[in-house]
Amino acid sequence: MPTLYHSPNSRSTLILLLIEEMGITDRIDVVNVTVARQDGSGGPDARNPHPEKKVPYLTNGDDHIRERGAIVAYLTDMFPDTALGRPVGHPQRGKFLGWLFYYQGVMEPVLVLDWANVEHAALHTTFRDLDAVFSCLANALQDQPYLLGGEYSAVDLLLSSPFQWLPDAMPQHPSIQAWIQRCANRPALATVMAREAAGSQLV
Structure with a gap:
């Protein structure tokens, strides 16, 4: 086990x-x-x-x-x-893995660096900045309730998680705020x- x-x-x-x-x-x-x-x-x-x-x-x-x-x-x-999840062979397998890696490699570093007030051009070039991260999320959520479409998945759980712990970091994008609230309202x-x-x- x-x-x-x-x-x-x-x-x-x-x-x-x-x-x-x-x-x-x-x-x-x-x-x-x-x-x-x-x-x-x-x-x-x-x-x-x-x-x-x-x-x-x-x-x-x-x-x-x-x-x-x-x-x-x-x-x-x-x-x-x-x-x-999205198992091997699923038509959204690539998107699923892409969001998981985006969180680990881009989104979380950007949020931590912003929280720590660390600024350097190389960091923005490598990891993007908050505006770019929030624009990426907002674009994905523009016409759908969750990152992969109409159903909640593990990528919603992972990418919404920082805002459950740090609500002050929540962006002022209506679509992102509504998505975070939907994730927060889950009974689990x-x-x-x-x-x-x-x-x-x-x-």
Whole structure:
């Protein structure tokens, strides 16, 4: 059985939400571990097999997966009947992977650099800037409720996630704001956040 190494209220919370949305909570073991926090609390946990002691980290036998986008792709491929992914052969497989990689390689770095007030021309050239990221999202959502069309998918979960944690970063684009709200209104989010607040694990 796959095992997720998780620390409450961290980046790995998104993977808990994915598991909840997919309805596979009984098919994934979750191990809560400590991690070093930005406020100086916490620290590395010897039980965590991640080489840098970070989360999320997914193991499945000898296969170990790090980074949220990769874990999203792995789990949605492993459980294709849940319909949150786009398996090999699906006509939207390329778009699905493109959004996952866009988040990891472009969107998250841009959001973090903006939050940290780091400015350099090379960063904008390499990663784009906030206006470019928001324009990309707005264009995708112009005529459809979700990034891949009419149905919610794992890419909506991943790309809307920063705005659940940092609402002040929400752009002033009506289509993006409506999309973020649609993602936030899903019952799985309330379920997982209540569990995180209680500090409990999946059972």
